[in-house]
Amino acid sequence: MSGGYEGKENVVNIEQSENRLVLQGNEAIVEGALASGCRFFAGYPITPASEIAELMSFKLPAVGGSFIQMEDEIASMGAIIGASLAGVKSLTATSGPGFSLMQENLGFACVAEVPCVVVNVMRGGPSTGLPTSPSQGDVMQARWGTHGDHPIIVLAVSSVRDCFEITVHAFNLSEKYRVPVILLSDEVVAHTREDIILPELKNLEVVERIRPSVPPEWYIPYEDNSRGVPAMADIGSGYRHHVTGLIHDAKGFPTQRSDEIDAFTRRQFRKITNGFCEIQMTKSLMMDDAEIAVIAYGAVSRSALRAIRIARERGVKAGLLQLITLFPFPKKAVDPVLRQCRAVLVPEMNMGQIIREVKRVNLSSKVVKYSRVDGQFITPDEIFEQLLAMYM
Amino acid sequence: MDEKFAGLRHDYLRHDKKFPHVWCPGCGNGIVLGALIRAIDRLELEKDELVLASGIGCAGRMPVYVDFNTLHTTHGRALTFATGIKLAKPELNVITVMGDGDATAIGGNHFIHAARRNLDLTAIIINNQIYGMTGGQYSPTTPYGAIASTAMHGHIEHAFSIAELAITAGASFVARGTVYHAAMLDTLLAKGIAKTGFSVIEVMSNCHTQYGRKNQMGDPVTMMKWFKENGVSKEKAARLSEEEMAGKFTIGVLADVDKPNYIEEYEKIREKAGAV
Numbered sequence: 157m158s159g160g161y162e163g164k165e166n167v168v169n170i171e172q173s174e175n176r177l178v179l180q181g182n183e184a185i186v187e188g189a190l191a192s193g194c195r196f197f198a199g200y201p202i203t204p205a206s207e208i209a210e211l212m213s214f215k216l217p218a219v220g221g222s223f224i225q226m227e228d229e230i231a232s233m234g235a236i237i238g239a240s241l242a243g244v245k246s247l248t249a250t251s252g253p254g255f256s257l258m259q260e261n262l263g264f265a266c267v268a269e270v271p272c273v274v275v276n277v278m279r280g281g282p283s284t285g286l287p288t289s290p291s292q293g294d295v296m297q298a299r300w301g302t303h304g305d306h307p308i309i310v311l312a313v314s315s316v317r318d319c320f321e322i323t324v325h326a327f328n329l330s331e332k333y334r335v336p337v338i339l340l341s342d343e344v345v346a347h348t349r350e351d352i353i354l355p356e357l358k359n360l361e362v363v364e365r366i367r368p369s370v371p372p373e374w375y376i377p378y379e380d381n382s383r384g385v386p387a388m389a390d391i392g393s394g395y396r397h398h399v400t401g402l403i404h405d406a407k408g409f410p411t412q413r414s415d416e417i418d419a420f421t422r423r424q425f426r427k428i429t430n431g432f433c434e435i436q437m438t439k440s441l442m443m444d445d446a447e448i449a450v451i452a453y454g455a456v457s458r459s460a461l462r463a464i465r466i467a468r469e470r471g472v473k474a475g476l477l478q479l480i481t482l483f484p485f486p487k488k489a490v491d492p493v494l495r496q497c498r499a500v501l502v503p504e505m506n507m508g509q510i511i512r513e514v515k516r517v518n519l520s521s522k523v524v525k526y527s528r529v530d531g532q533f534i535t536p537d538e539i540f541e542q543l544l545a546m547y548m
Numbered sequence: 549m550d551e552k553f554a555g556l557r558h559d560y561l562r563h564d565k566k567f568p569h570v571w572c573p574g575c576g577n578g579i580v581l582g583a584l585i586r587a588i589d590r591l592e593l594e595k596d597e598l599v600l601a602s603g604i605g606c607a608g609r610m611p612v613y614v615d616f617n618t619l620h621t622t623h624g625r626a627l628t629f630a631t632g633i634k635l636a637k638p639e640l641n642v643i644t645v646m647g648d649g650d651a652t653a654i655g656g657n658h659f660i661h662a663a664r665r666n667l668d669l670t671a672i673i674i675n676n677q678i679y680g681m682t683g684g685q686y687s688p689t690t691p692y693g694a695i696a697s698t699a700m701h702g703h704i705e706h707a708f709s710i711a712e713l714a715i716t717a718g719a720s721f722v723a724r725g726t727v728y729h730a731a732m733l734d735t736l737l738a739k740g741i742a743k744t745g746f747s748v749i750e751v752m753s754n755c756h757t758q759y760g761r762k763n764q765m766g767d768p769v770t771m772m773k774w775f776k777e778n779g780v781s782k783e784k785a786a787r788l789s790e791e792e793m794a795g796k797f798t799i800g801v802l803a804d805v806d807k808p809n810y811i812e813e814y815e816k817i818r819e820k821a822g823a824v
Binding site: 407 | 564565595597611616617618619621622625640657658821823
């Protein structure tokens with residue numbers, strides 16, 4: 157493991173916790189969001205994500221938060237940005253068709269640097285596609301779906317436990333870097349029930365955005381600093397300022413000056429680059445002596461884990477690198493795997509999206525694609541067969 | 549009085565914003581902004597408690613000039629952002645300013661649902677019957693037969709009446725004013741902002757540059773005269789026949805009803821859910 161994920165593993169003392177539950181992935185996302193301090197949810201019904209909205213509508217009012225069902229996903233995205241600007245951690249959840257509608261305001265969250273978390277429970281697409289079969293077809297949309305040059309963080313969950321933990325990470329990274337975070341789930345993870353031990357809240361690291369410490373008259377809303385992440389004042393806290401979707405100067409006012417535009421764009425990317433080591437989250441399993449490996453993410457990494465265990469039983473030295481962070485692409489974790497192994501398999505429930513990123517890291521290595529696009533889940537046996545062929 | 553109003557500029561406009569503004573000489577948007585400032589001054593609202601959110605277009609540029617908490621959102625979406633802000637901080641007074649295309653074309657769905665939901669927001673819709681910033685294309689309020697840059701042979705669609713749309717959709721307070729009736733506009737805006745529940749103030753305004761020039765009203769004065777002659781009070785309109793009202797529109801407060809608003813109702817939900 158590397159990055160922030162590794163650090164979190166030791167935080168929760170499983171033996172002492174009595175919060176043992178059987179949850180589905182969507183429910184665990186709700187628990188993770190509430191534990192992160194999320195107090196606002198706006199959404200629109202869509203399968204296979206609706207359970208998140210339903211549970212939020214039930215639980216948020218009890219903790220003093222607000223839930224609202226909006227008229228569409230465009231509005232849902234607008235509402236969570238508004239709530240976040242007012243200082244409240246905010247979440248929305250959707251699936252492919254709704255995620256497409258959210259891209260417009262997602263760009264606003266990028267340009268105005270508004271922390272928020274967007275869950276996309278992937279189903280088959282494009283368009284209405286395959287309700288409701290699993291898919292990983294939205295990986296590149298999560299990275300590049302909104303127009304214009306922009307950084308964004310994309311995380312992928314593979315289990316119910318991930319759904320809790322990675323949701324907490326999603327909020328933390330969003331707050332810390334003032335960037336929207338996309339949490340990619342899929343229909344398998346969303347609806348699989350597994351046991352989970354919820355950590356005590358006091359054992360959980362929860363990050364809050366940095367708010368200005370200077371008096372309001374000194375506040376410059378988009379002033380650069382060493383981290384590249386400006387302090388963020390809540391609307392209505394006395395720090396009156398302007399927030400716009402136009403490219404803006406340090407004061408937040410629209411600008412056409414090329415020097416200010418350049419500085420703005422470069423800072424957006426610099427803040428993510430600066431935090432790369434922390435943002436990059438991956439998990440390595442049986443990699444120490446691996447000669448071949450699987451690089452997988454989401455529910456497929458569960459099948460991959462089973463496949464490498466079968467392989468090991470047969471004497472095949474196979475390992476797994478599970479990607480939790482998809483973007484910024486965790487190249488520092490992928491590169492050593494490509495150097496170490498003579499062949500690497502990238503199984504995906506799409507025609508090959510992350511495999512292109514893998515190949516970009518090291519063009520000289522042998523990277524094998526395995527695609528399944530028939531609406532069915534990739535099984536351990538399929539991956540094992542591929543591994544066996546690669547090992548021979 | 550004039551001196552007092554002139555002084556208000558310095559109290560409410562931003563001192564550090566780069567002027568001049570983006571609007572054409574003679575644009576009605578400045579009159580609406582003046583009326584909004586006078587209404588806010590009359591209501592003695594604190595600048596820290598005020599949020600002015602807009603969408604895209606000429607009207608969308610209004611927030612950047614005023615010293616409130618301001619937000620310039622995406623096209624048609626001002627009410628969605630405003631909804632999030634209001635739910636997160638109900639103590640804030642959240643006002644949106646939109647154009648006719650912004651509010652009733654691309655943002656039409658958000659508009660009718662905000663009215664139906666009855667969240668305590670104020671929506672100012674500056675209706676100049678055209679897309680001004682993009683060059684005079686027809687909007688949902690462009691009259692039948694008018695000329696627009698995308699209707700050079702004459703417009704064949706029929707216009708929305710924004711105020712009537714708002715009433716039907718369930719808004720608590722609906723008024724229509726014009727930039728000619730500026731003193732009345734102060735009052736309508738003040739009433740709308742003070743009203744608890746969803747308020748809509750439609751303001752008939754002039755875009756002589758993009759609408760007037762193509763429709764035999766090529767200067768602000770001609771358009772002002774048109775508003776003066778065709779804006780009819782609700783009381784007077786009641787006395788006129790349908791034929792006499794043809795081409796005219798009612799001005800004043802058109803609806804003012806009291807019904808449970810979203811924030812109060814949600815508080816009850818929290819109590820039911822056992823919030824502490």
